[in-house]
Structures are given as C-alpha cells and as structure tokens.
Amino acid sequence: MQDWLPAIVIFIYLAVVLYIGVFAFRRGKGTGEDFFLASRSIGSIFFFLALFATNMTAFAILGSSGMSYKVGLGVFGMMATSSALVIPLTLFFIGTRLWAVGKRFGHMTQVAYFRDRYECSHIGTLIFLLTAAMLIPYLIISIDGGGTILSSLTNGKISYPIGGLIVALIVMATVFFGGLRGAVWVNVLQTLLFVAFGIVAFLAIGSHIQGGFPGVVNRMLTDPSNKLAPTDMGKMGTLLTRQRIPWQVFLSFMLIPLSSIMFPHMSIMCFTAKRVTAFRKTVVWYPLCIMAIWLPCCFLGALAPGQEQVRARVAAQSESFKQWLEEHGDVKAGPAAGLTPALQKVVAAGAKAKPKTPPALFAATASKILAEVRGGVEIKPVDVAGEMYAVKNPDFQSVWGRIATQNSDSVLLEMLKVYVPAGLAGILAAGIISAVMGSDCHQILGLSTMFTKDVFTYYGGSRTSEKSTVVMGRAFILIANGIAYLIALGRPPIFELAVTYAFSGFAALSPMMIAALFWKRSTKWAILANTMWVAAWVVFLVYAGQHYHPNDKVLGNIVTMNATGALSFLGFTSVVPMTLGAAILVVVVSLITPPPSRKTIDRYFGFVEEGAGRGAAAPLAAA
Amino acid sequence: MKWFLAFLTLVLIVLHQDWWNWSKVDPLLFNFVPVGIWYHALFCVAAAILLWLFDLLAWPRHLENVEPEPGVAGDEKSTGH
Numbered sequence: 001m002q003d004w005l006p007a008i009v010i011f012i013y014l015a016v017v018l019y020i021g022v023f024a025f026r027r028g029k030g031t032g033e034d035f036f037l038a039s040r041s042i043g044s045i046f047f048f049l050a051l052f053a054t055n056m057t058a059f060a061i062l063g064s065s066g067m068s069y070k071v072g073l074g075v076f077g078m079m080a081t082s083s084a085l086v087i088p089l090t091l092f093f094i095g096t097r098l099w100a101v102g103k104r105f106g107h108m109t110q111v112a113y114f115r116d117r118y119e120c121s122h123i124g125t126l127i128f129l130l131t132a133a134m135l136i137p138y139l140i141i142s143i144d145g146g147g148t149i150l151s152s153l154t155n156g157k158i159s160y161p162i163g164g165l166i167v168a169l170i171v172m173a174t175v176f177f178g179g180l181r182g183a184v185w186v187n188v189l190q191t192l193l194f195v196a197f198g199i200v201a202f203l204a205i206g207s208h209i210q211g212g213f214p215g216v217v218n219r220m221l222t223d224p225s226n227k228l229a230p231t232d233m234g235k236m237g238t239l240l241t242r243q244r245i246p247w248q249v250f251l252s253f254m255l256i257p258l259s260s261i262m263f264p265h266m267s268i269m270c271f272t273a274k275r276v277t278a279f280r281k282t283v284v285w286y287p288l289c290i291m292a293i294w295l296p297c298c299f300l301g302a303l304a305p306g307q308e309q310v311r312a313r314v315a316a317q318s319e320s321f322k323q324w325l326e327e328h329g330d331v332k333a334g335p336a337a338g339l340t341p342a343l344q345k346v347v348a349a350g351a352k353a354k355p356k357t358p359p360a361l362f363a364a365t366a367s368k369i370l371a372e373v374r375g376g377v378e379i380k381p382v383d384v385a386g387e388m389y390a391v392k393n394p395d396f397q398s399v400w401g402r403i404a405t406q407n408s409d410s411v412l413l414e415m416l417k418v419y420v421p422a423g424l425a426g427i428l429a430a431g432i433i434s435a436v437m438g439s440d441c442h443q444i445l446g447l448s449t450m451f452t453k454d455v456f457t458y459y460g461g462s463r464t465s466e467k468s469t470v471v472m473g474r475a476f477i478l479i480a481n482g483i484a485y486l487i488a489l490g491r492p493p494i495f496e497l498a499v500t501y502a503f504s505g506f507a508a509l510s511p512m513m514i515a516a517l518f519w520k521r522s523t524k525w526a527i528l529a530n531t532m533w534v535a536a537w538v539v540f541l542v543y544a545g546q547h548y549h550p551n552d553k554v555l556g557n558i559v560t561m562n563a564t565g566a567l568s569f570l571g572f573t574s575v576v577p578m579t580l581g582a583a584i585l586v587v588v589v590s591l592i593t594p595p596p597s598r599k600t601i602d603r604y605f606g607f608v609e610e611g612a613g614r615g616a617a618a619p620l621a622a623a
Numbered sequence: 624m625k626w627f628l629a630f631l632t633l634v635l636i637v638l639h640q641d642w643w644n645w646s647k648v649d650p651l652l653f654n655f656v657p658v659g660i661w662y663h664a665l666f667c668v669a670a671a672i673l674l675w676l677f678d679l680l681a682w683p684r685h686l687e688n689v690e691p692e693p694g695v696a697g698d699e700k701s702t703g704h
Contacts, residue, residue, distance in 0.1 A: 072659075073657065073659050073660050074659060076659070076660060076663050077639070077641070077659065077662075077663040077666070080663070080667075081639060081663040081666045081667055081670070082639060084666070084667045084670045084671075085632075085635055085636070085639065085666075085670040085673075088670070088674045089632070089674070089677075092674065092677055092678075096683055096686055097683075097686070099686070100686045100689045103689050103690075103691060104689050104690070104691060104692050105691075105692055106691065106692075212655070213655040214653075214654045214655040216655075217651065217654075217655045217657070221648060237648065238646075240648045240657045240659070241644075241645065241646050241647060241648055241657065241659055242644070242645050242646070242659055243645065243646045247640075247642065247645075250640065251640065254636065254639070275687065276683075276686045276687055276689070277687060280678050280682065283674045283677070283678060284671055284674050284675045284678060285671070286671075286674070287667045287668075287670040287671040287674065288667060288668070288671050290667065291664055291667035291668075295660065295663075295664055298660070299656070299660055603692075607689065607692075608685065608686070
C-alpha cells in the first residue's frame, strides 16, 4: 500500500487535470484563433500563471537539484537568478512588442510574423523547421520524465512505459479537447502546485533530516577526508560554495535566458493576453516565483551528498551501475571481464581525466566489493553503492563519483522517499508532474499551432477553412504525441543531448527577433543568416557531443571538451560564440542587403510610433 | 530615465557575478543557509524591484491602444508575399 499511496494521490491529480481540459472544451468556439490562442482573451492573473508554467519544465525541480548535487548550490545563481533578471526583461521589451504585432496583424506564430515583416516565404519555412527540430526533443524528454517519476515513486509498481503512457495521454487529452484555453486553466492549478512544492518539500525534508539542516551543513563543512564527496572535484564543503563552477561558465549562463522568449510556445503565449497590461504584474512577480521554486530545490540537492542514505540510493539509480549489477553473473571470470560496455565507457573516461586511475583498479575493487556484499544471497544495489563509497582510495573514488552521479536528477525523488510520509510524497510528486505537464501541454500545442498555421494553412492558402484548421491541429497533436511516446520508449540519449543544446540554439536566435522588432534596417537575409548559423552550430554541437570525450581537445586549447563532456570555448560555453556571432551576422548582413519595402516598414513601425507620439509614456521602442 | 534604468540593469548584472563570494560559505544565515544562496535570494528581490521600476517609469503605454489593422478580424490574414 505504501508504494501505491503516492500513485493514488497522483491519479487524483491527473483526473482533475483531465476534467479541467474537458470542461474547457465546452467553452470553445471552434475557430482556429480560439483553439490555438484562446481568442487572445487571457486575463492578467491567468496569463502570469500560465506563462510561468509554460516556461518552467521539470528541470526547475529535478534538473536543478540534480545539478546542485554534482556541482553545488552555485547552480541557483548560475541558472535561476540569471533567469530571474533576464526573462522578465525580455518579456517587458520583446513580449509586449510581440503581443502588439500579434494583435495588430493577427499573427499566431513567430514564423507568420517574420514572413510578413520581411516579405519572405521560404525563409519562414526554414525557421519553422529549425525551431520545430529543437522543440521536438522536449516532448520526448517530458514523456520520459513523466514515466520515470511515476515508476520511481511507486518503486516500479507502475512501469516506465505505463507511466509515460499515462502522462502522454493526459497531456494529449487536455490540449486535444481544450486547446490553449484548457492548457491555461490547467496551468493555474499546476503553477500553484509546483510553486508550493519547493516550500513544502523544504519544510518536510528539513524536519525529518537527522540533526536538521544545520547538522548536515556542519558535517559537510567539517569533513576533512572528502570521503563523502560524490565526485573528486573537491572537498564536500565546496558544494556549499560556487568553487566547482568556473567563472566563464557562470558568466555564459547570463545569455541562456534569452532563449526563453524564442521558444515557440513562449512567444505564442505572448499573443494570448487580452491586454498588454497583463505583462505588468507578470514581470514583477516572475523573479520571486523563480526564487520560490529554484532556491529550495538547489539547496536540497547541494545538501544531499551529506546524507549517506540518500547518496547510496542516488548511486543505485545509475543506469550503467544497475546494468553492471544485473549482468555481473560470474565474478570468477575475472574483474575486468565483469564490466559492462556502458560501465567500461565511464571508467575509461574517468581514467583519461586522471591517468593514475587504470580501469583495472576500478574493476578489481568493484568486483571484490560485489563478491563480498553478495555473500551468496540477493544483491541490493543500495548496499553495493554504500560499500563503493566506503573505499578509501581517492583514485577509485574519482571513477566511482562519475558513475554514482549519472542519474543525479533522481536525488529529490529519493529524498522524498527517505524523509517524507507516502501521502505527502504523492502530493509533492504531483507538483513535480505539474512542472512536466505544464510545459509539455504548451510544447505540443505550440508545435501543432506552428505546423497548422505555418505549413498547412500557409501552403493550403484560401482553401483551408476554420474547421479544417482546428481538425488539422487536433490530428497533429495525436500524431506528434504518439510518435514522441514511441521514441521515448527507446530512451535514445541523443535527445538529451539535443535538449542540452536547444537552450543555446534558441538564445542564439534572439538577435533576429530583437532586430525584427526594433531595427527598421534589418533584412530577411540577416534572419536567414541567423537561422543557418544556429542550425550549423546545433548540428556541430550534437556531432561533437557524440564523437569527443571529456577533456578532449577539439581545436588546440581554444575549443575543448570540458570535464562534464560539454564543448568549451576558452572556458565559455557554446552559447557565447553562438549568440555573439549571430548578433554580428544580423548587423553585418542587414547593412549589406536591401531592407523590406517602405510600405512594410511603415506598417510595422508606424502604428507604434503613432501611439508613442500621442503623449504616451516615453517610448522604449527606439527603432 | 531610460539611462537610469539601463544603469541599474548594468549594476545588477555586475552584482550577479558576486565573485567575492566565490569560495565563501559564511556568513551562514540561520546557521545553515550559505551566503551563495541568501545573496542570490536577495538578488531576486532586487530584480523584482528593478522590474517594478521599469513598470513604473518606462511602461510602453502606447501599446495599450493597439487595435487590429483594418481587414484583420480575429484570425490571421497576413500570410506573407
């Protein structure tokens, strides 16, 4: 029953979500604008809550705590507080302008805006292809996340494929019936749940930890041997500082939040506000809500390595470790022979980083531990993981750290299972599922809107009716979600890689949006150059991620793979050369190519300047 | 006013880097919250205040009266050339 209790709570939550989606269906008008944009009628409070849910993915809860587990609480400053400043600023400047051109010219997507603003056709199609290609992996990752959470919380009673199917079906039904209105109504519940999640989880876990938070912090700070550290990057106490994050990486992350407004589903949300004043409360509350979610998650994640029980459970979730335990049938066959290919890969990477660590050392020690723990009876992965941590050899620990933190995103779920009563864990898990589903609804609806409006309607011309537009939108939702689910079942790692780089890709598309909204002289060739630049980079980054290993040199000391396996440019992350290069390209190409016709420029800037000239507040719309 | 707000934004960007706290844990707030966390919590509050100032002093009021272009009635009509 204990295993099922969290699942029962989650099922109640999912039933409520489904009901709201179906209820929204009854309020629908059956037009394209109503299905895709809720007739541009979303009021201030709903707009804020829905926009926030759209923006926050499962990463805000699971990813943030998982990364803090590995590199410390500097993740909060690096990813959350940079977003707390930059995202509201982009909403203030870019979001309000987007809303205005959407209202003025009836645009529903970024592509429709670019096509009309720059008098182009196929360039718009290229933008559609690139943004769709960078968004699709998110659908797969969302389904994957839903399956993992349900499976983990019920200790496998609900299998991963069934868990993923449940989440995919509920999301699909919500947007299939309710369209954007359904997604927004569901978002209200979801945002409240996952904002509350952080605070409740913090209090619940804090009250159950032995010695409380002060006790854990004190242990981490006074541990001289580093034996508790999950990686070899430094002493345990460094997790409570920013020492594990290079300053170049920290600075690079100031550019990542520029991606937010360029995600198709986020810009589509900007079109849905009833009035532009809906942005006013949104931009002020945004930083505080980001803090409410991220701060407790990062803090809990950074403190988790100081709790041996949690640490062993996280290590036991490592895929390569689990596979090794399952397949390590014959210990007598010799230590190295016992390593699976997946584990061998991690061990080899560790050995490369620390030449003193031969794979054989790890293999021999690990096999010995396994033989001892086994003792002829059933093996518990958590027990083996605990013994692995107890090995004093630092070279062994440097490799084990890599293996043990492979699935660090599970750290918060493991903390819930260890410290929180099952019923409350279910409610908190509903908060996590909310973060998954809230953004997933908008991603799939955003893709559907783009496909229907930018391809189906655009190329179908006047033959497409309102009804056929909505039918096509719904059909796309069914097909895309079905395909995403089937791909998620295979759990292909390439999608995780693609998601990693999609943030940089969308951030590097922001110069063309800024130019389109604020610079009359910008041209369609500039946005083509920006699009192709980003496409080439994303292909290169995915290629490099697959063909180079941590600490490899790609181009001398200028372009290298860092210790975590990400490309590094003089220490900065890829978003820096991508975004700066894109900005330079947009300026240079605009200056050497002809701008759109005077008529189009006047249409797009005239109505803003006229409004500003009528004695309104000082215009920030300097063209 | 524009320049004042731009200056404040720049100040916050610099403050965000807080390299002076890079390897520090102390002072511990409530005996368990390291400076790297509470400093950035304060930063979020500062960001909210900055956005409130933007709203107060630089809100693009001229966008409030935007109306659909003649011929645009509810759904998308401009589909490029």
